[in-house]
Amino acid sequence: MITEVNAVTFRQNLGEMLAQVQYRNDSIVISKDGKPVAALVDAELFGRIRRMQDRFDALSSRVAHDYAAVPSDEGMAEIDATVMAVRKPR
CATH class of the missing domain: 3.40.1620 (YefM-like fold)
Incomplete structure (x- = not known):
C-alpha cells in the first residue's frame, strides 16, 4: 500500500x-x-530499484555508444519501430 x-x-x-x-x-x-x-x-525494494537503475544506465550507455554516428531522427525512428514490434499483440 x-x-x-x-x-x-x-x-x-x-x-x-x-x-x-x-x-x-x-x-x-x-x-x-x-x-x-x-x-x-523498504530497504529490499530500494536495493532492487538501485540495481534496475544500474542496468538501465548501462543499457543507455550502450545504446548511446552504438548510435553515436547515426543521425538522431534516424536512430529514434529505428528505436521506436523496434519497441512497437516488441509491443505488438501476439
Whole structure:
C-alpha cells in the first residue's frame, strides 16, 4: 500500500511510519506544499530499484555508444519501430 503524507505529519509520526514500511512493506510518499518530494520504501525494494537503475544506465550507455554516428531522427525512428514490434499483440 502507498500512503501519502505531508512533511509535518511525517515528521510527527516518524516512528509509526518506519514501522509501517518495515513490517507491512508499505511505501510512503512525502509531500511538501502539495508536491511529492520524497518516498520512504523498504530497504529490499530500494536495493532492487538501485540495481534496475544500474542496468538501465548501462543499457543507455550502450545504446548511446552504438548510435553515436547515426543521425538522431534516424536512430529514434529505428528505436521506436523496434519497441512497437516488441509491443505488438501476439
